[in-house]
Amino acid sequence: MKSKSGDVGPSDQLYERLKPIDDHWVLEALPDAGGQREPGPVVPAVDKAIRIMTLLNRVEGGLSLAEIARDTETTKSHCHGILKTLCRHDWLIFDGISKRYRLHAGVMRDLSSALKTQLSVEAMRPVLVRLSGIAGIASVLSRPLPDGSFLIMDSVSASRNVEISYPMGYRLPPDATAHMRANLAWRTEHEIDDWFRRETIKRYTQHTIVEPSAARAELVATRRRGYARSLEEFTEGVMAIAMPVFDATGTIAYICDCVGTLAVMRDNEARIARAMIEAVAELHRLFGSVTPPDFPRPHA
Template structure:
């Protein structure tokens, strides 16, 4: 969808308030890829070998789950799954039957397709019910209620990307949002800055040494000097700000949430259309900072001294 089409859609929605037209704009930003996606789309995918020490059957099962998750809500056939993941049909069929038996997958006998079941989440429920996460949810829900602005909670992953683990919707007419499971790339401007800005000089230098520029828009920072300047600005203002850097006409404000060890465990962010001029950065950041300060207080988090400074 072009920038002009997106704006005209927003205008049409506002003009047709009396209809049942869609009330949300799904944000289409660049995606990071899961390990399964990276493995299966590599040049050597046809001769894929798992690292030494891994259990091939388990590794292949996890790749099947990751693949089906990436295709949701569309169901997939045995042929589609086995050919994409370069598994033999017999081996792939055994994996699928096992996952169906444990009710992680549903099999449609008529269409001969497989899809993930919500019951899979129940076996991973501890990931969604930690005391810290519950505190985060309460505080961010209150923040959204106060400003009527959607908020997204993402978790940093070991590959440098960020996965959305919860969303907090608002009543605002045009609700720009990401879905749970969306993965921001490692160089997503706001999230990257929120992650490393307060991590100390050594970590920052290590991150920058491994950083590779990728142009998403005409406003994407492409030099190390630009990134360093933005990190300084992030610490000075107390939050990460990205304007049209990851997606055209999209502004994002992000802040880190620390745990008891002083590590960034989550990134809270708000995104909105850049052409919406009624958003007040100072008000949004102040309210979000208040919510995050309360999270840190309730969870007895270890917060870097520079981040604790009241702006």
């Protein structure tokens, strides 16, 4: 987590920018951005199987062998073998009349323990919509990934302030300021130390706090305040506040982030923060989440 000597200018790798469009702003991903890290080893057959499952999850009524092979860029013979294997494990079922494959109940059976701890993004969206409406700014929902990055799961734009324009599968890096602080602030000292050993905070703008002791102090301030904040530290002209969303096991499952132009956010921070605390509390009630004793709760 130590900054490199002489690292005083903004990072060469920026992930997003604030762009004026007509009467509002667009927060858009920059080309080649997305927080993707160097991929690890890939087993081709497993990769193809996952791509097939993902494809069928998006299509109602199933698909034929030819359609699946085409859309996953797999030879028919190889694709047929994978499909038969997945059927053997009851993850897929083949309809002999329509000649189509579709998802089967075996997936739910074999992933049941994981599904119990996952929160439904679809169920969370109405809360995000209400949050953006009350706060008057955009809201973003991301999922912390094992590699430290944050996968954008959903977003709601603010028509009078900032429109979110992220491509599907867009990732923010582990040191995306507000997300990072929300993700770390309620963790143990051991987990925080481990993060600082693995990661290096890049200077995205002239405002980015990169010095380790100062960055740690911001985590303490985040926990005391009840939410993380970033004032132009990740993207010029943008302010963000963020909070973690816990699941029923007390594990951080998502990060809820409110983002807008610096002028709008700074002048309305207290009101927006109250709206976010209310929204996150609603999500926790909805999913029976377990939260730390000092986690902020709405005022009665």
